Amino acid sequence: MSMTRTGEAAQATTAASFADRRRLRAERAEAVLDAAVAIFSTRGYHDASMDAIAARAGVSKPAVYSHYGSKDELYVACIERASGKFHDALEAGVLAAGGPQERMWSGIMILLDHVERERGEWSMLFQGGALPPGPVSVEVAGVRERTTALIAGLFTDTAECAGIAGSAIDAMDPFGSAFVGTAEGLIRWWLDNADAPKGSVAMYFMNYVWSGLGGLIEGRLWMPED
Amino acid sequence: MSMTRTGEAAQATTAASFADRRRLRAERAEAVLDAAVAIFSTRGYHDASMDAIAARAGVSKPAVYSHYGSKDELYVACIERASGKFHDALEAGVLAAGGPQERMWSGIMILLDHVERERGEWSMLFQGGALPPGPVSVEVAGVRERTTALIAGLFTDTAECAGIAGSAIDAMDPFGSAFVGTAEGLIRWWLDNADAPKGSVAMYFMNYVWSGLGGLIEGRLWMPED
Amino acid sequence: MSMTRTGEAAQATTAASFADRRRLRAERAEAVLDAAVAIFSTRGYHDASMDAIAARAGVSKPAVYSHYGSKDELYVACIERASGKFHDALEAGVLAAGGPQERMWSGIMILLDHVERERGEWSMLFQGGALPPGPVSVEVAGVRERTTALIAGLFTDTAECAGIAGSAIDAMDPFGSAFVGTAEGLIRWWLDNADAPKGSVAMYFMNYVWSGLGGLIEGRLWMPED
Amino acid sequence: MSMTRTGEAAQATTAASFADRRRLRAERAEAVLDAAVAIFSTRGYHDASMDAIAARAGVSKPAVYSHYGSKDELYVACIERASGKFHDALEAGVLAAGGPQERMWSGIMILLDHVERERGEWSMLFQGGALPPGPVSVEVAGVRERTTALIAGLFTDTAECAGIAGSAIDAMDPFGSAFVGTAEGLIRWWLDNADAPKGSVAMYFMNYVWSGLGGLIEGRLWMPED
DNA sequence: CATGAATGAGCATTCATTCAT
């Protein structure tokens, strides 16, 4: 029985060790991604050196290559993780019950919450500059497009489920792009005016998108109920 | 006398030659700027090589340096000229008489006209990625900000001259940024859907900004009168 | 008693296990050498990576280091084993009785037999390119020289035992090198014309070396008797 | 007339200047090739660093790239120049009148003369190790083969113009390879015994190839007449 | 002992910038 136990213990130890190492490696990979997002988002693709990324992650350069193979793949991994987290965040947030207005309001809040948490990822996805032409830029363009569609959905879904009138139904595509652009513009302003409370930003967003300038002029302002 | 005439002729020739040279030099400088905008806007700051810019301008590389001193200064010169031309275009376009709606509509048309003519400059100003931190990025940020304010003026001026109501008056700043973002988003969609007529893009723009989603749902669409 | 037996059994088991392990280790070492020869001979010293060698041998990289210490030592081990096998092969082949011609003929056959079996080792010894200067290249040069002398012996021994005339006796050293070079050239041709039967290659070799161009012109050809 | 002269002088100066610069550049390119041959021939392809080559040539690394584009192209340029010079040397040397023996003797002398002058090029062409697989190794293999054929021609041409007897006529191909191998072997010996006079090496070469071991045993030695 | 994981040192290549002409 003691042998059995010893055997089990050894096995357990070994198994635990393997598991530990795998977990540590995975954690390291995440840390590298975090560092890469930080560097890529502030310096852009070209000016971000693998040295800087490795240094920021606290690992050696070959470690970065061991995890992601090349600068291109690392970049793609960054925006893919960013896109995935974005998707999860929007899916996870329960849209408020109630009319279209309430749904859009909660969507905006979820969006701003996520951007606040993941500033760098937002920058990489929506304010990254030109990439060298090649497979990377194609891949990245695809991910960006999907994420754009995700956010645009906030607008178009609301519109459609509210039963939009007239020819505007044909315009959901450009309206979606306009909506994402609005978000980018407001968030850029928010980043430059970091002391503005998130709630105010959301209110500006909501009123601009929902009431439009015409509504604002006529005093049709919207506010959350609570 | 013949000598005098010869001397005069020579002087005239020389003077003309100097003037010619100065003009030629200025033209060359413009050509270099044009080439730089073309390259910078498609490849981004880092991937644009001085070789490529010189080649595109049809001059030698030291000529580029003789005109602009450094890559950084060249980049700044690009966006400063772009910003200036932007300013001129918005100033030159006579805003239609009539109510606020008509003024905004004509402003949007002027904006789209200019972007159509100067696609590269628009890209450099509003879709250029991150720049390496340093004096350049500061300078560039300033120019971007001024140009943003210029375009945002379309929104805020209209709003103010229409006598906006309530607390919205405090929000002119973020609303301006939102407006510029909207323009960016729609124009990006336009670049991806180049067959969309400019008038349609303007209509989407106008209705999105003026009526908002609420207005669209309720069928408050706007159309130009002619 | 049961304990004793158990102990004995355990001891026996352990002893057997140790022996097994030692044998296994030796076998592994041989496998590593085989892999190293395969990789070194096709890619050359520098382009052969320890990763590739370990992978080909089916062991991990540290295992390779545990056996041979370093890439240099591994390379040296390769050519030393190759040289040793060469020596054994030439010693083991019984030189045919008969006159000098018969002896040289059988020596050539033994040489070609061995090269056919150990193509990679031949390449490493006689067609490996330059090595980085240092202790390795010195060591390797020594092994190459010994092996060259071994093969050259085929020529010089024959010559001497045939009682060579005149000043040619002084030239045994360069003649030996010429002989090895002849072998290299012919074998390279054989590798490029792999369908040539070994016997033909040996005949070319023999006639070239024994009769020389003068003899060939005069029709003094040699053929084996059987 | 003075104007004319001035114009001519200026033009001449400029032309001379351009010509000078072009010549200087060409000389620099040659110097780089020389340095590359020196490094490649002693260290082999992989261990030769562009740094070392540039340093040896006394120019900067980018200068090397400006002339040859890449390490691969530089390597190819080396062996192509080497092959060309080889070809020229063999063509330029007037083969002695007289019988086949005299012709081969003068060919051997020309070969040794050239090798003595261009030791590094000989090493690159005939003792260069494995190259990384790719277009370079293909190109290099082609050049090597052509040069091999050139040298082999010394043997085969002599044989054929002497009207060779019997079945040996079919064996010119392997005999040519054997001949080149012989040259490699003897020259390697010469390089290791640099005090051996060239004439002696040529004599060994000639007797080995012409008389063969059989001839040597029977005392059929050959010597030049003068 | 055998291994997965990590790293320091090195190499080919590029590019903004500067002279000699």
Next chain:
DNA sequence: GATGAATGAATGCTCATTCAT
């Protein structure tokens, strides 16, 4: 003043080698 040629400094990537387990 305009140019061909040259360079210093950086960057992406690889590989022999070594530990913790």
